Amino acid sequence: MGNPNLLSYETIVRATSGEPEAVDEVLRHYSKRIRIAAIENGHIDRDTEDSIKSRLVAALFKFRFDEQPYRKTE
Amino acid sequence: MPCTEAYREHIIYTFNGYCKTVIRFAAINAWRDRSRRRQKEISLEYLTEEKFYPLGTTDEYFEAPYEEYPVTVCGQKVILTNGELAAALLSLPEMNREIIFLYFFGDYTQQEIGKMYGRCLSTTGYLIRRTLKLLQRKMEVLSHGESEPFVL
Numbered sequence: 001m002g003n004p005n006l007l008s009y010e011t012i013v014r015a016t017s018g019e020p021e022a023v024d025e026v027l028r029h030y031s032k033r034i035r036i037a038a039i040e041n042g043h044i045d046r047d048t049e050d051s052i053k054s055r056l057v058a059a060l061f062k063f064r065f066d067e068q069p070y071r072k073t074e
Numbered sequence: 075m076p077c078t079e080a081y082r083e084h085i086i087y088t089f090n091g092y093c094k095t096v097i098r099f100a101a102i103n104a105w106r107d108r109s110r111r112r113q114k115e116i117s118l119e120y121l122t123e124e125k126f127y128p129l130g131t132t133d134e135y136f137e138a139p140y141e142e143y144p145v146t147v148c149g150q151k152v153i154l155t156n157g158e159l160a161a162a163l164l165s166l167p168e169m170n171r172e173i174i175f176l177y178f179f180g181d182y183t184q185q186e187i188g189k190m191y192g193r194c195l196s197t198t199g200y201l202i203r204r205t206l207k208l209l210q211r212k213m214e215v216l217s218h219g220e221s222e223p224f225v226l
Binding site: 034 | 082085086087089090092093094096097098100101103104105108
């Protein structure tokens with residue numbers, strides 16, 4: 001199924017319902033991306049990294065499942 | 075919503091894109107906040123060493139006593155400590171100065187003042203309001219150095 005490097009559906013469901021381990025896994029999964037986003041003048045800014053992490057956690061609970069899947073184009 | 079394979083795959087990709095977007099905009103926001111803070115912050119060393127900005131003041135209340143500005147109203151000598159106020163008061167016409175003095179410090183009612191000067195109650199109230207406004211204008215001119223035409 002799809003891209004094996006992405007988080008599994010079960011993890012997403014558990015993370016969005018607020019389970020700490022799953023949230024941690026999401027953070028770990030995106031840690032590299034977060035660190036790259038927090039780079040400033042060639043080194044990682046700790047405060048920025050923390051603020052991005054807290055924003056991501058806050059946004060997790062706003063993720064909505066009720067969107068319709070896109071129709072695959074033939 | 076049936077939990078089909080296509081739906082799960084869709085959720086996985088949507089969630090991935092969602093997280094990426096959140097991270098990107100969080101980084102943009104953090105960068106914006108930082109640059110805004112940097113614009114507003116000035117280092118203390120810069121202020122003290124380059125600009126010689128005094129970090130403390132010394133109290134001058136006890137060293138220099140208030141300067142006194144005597145003003146004579148209605149035959150009484152009033153001592154003011156505000157030079158601008160005294161100058162503005164002195165520049166007012168005699169009658170307006172007396173009305174203000176009688177009303178605010180002489181414990182007279184507007185009716186009594188009106189009788190003394192041959193005006194009715196409402197005219198006296200109008201005079202008092204007008205005089206206060208004029209006084210304020212004069213003090214503004216004295217403290218800011220701008221001259222604005224104003225006629226009583």
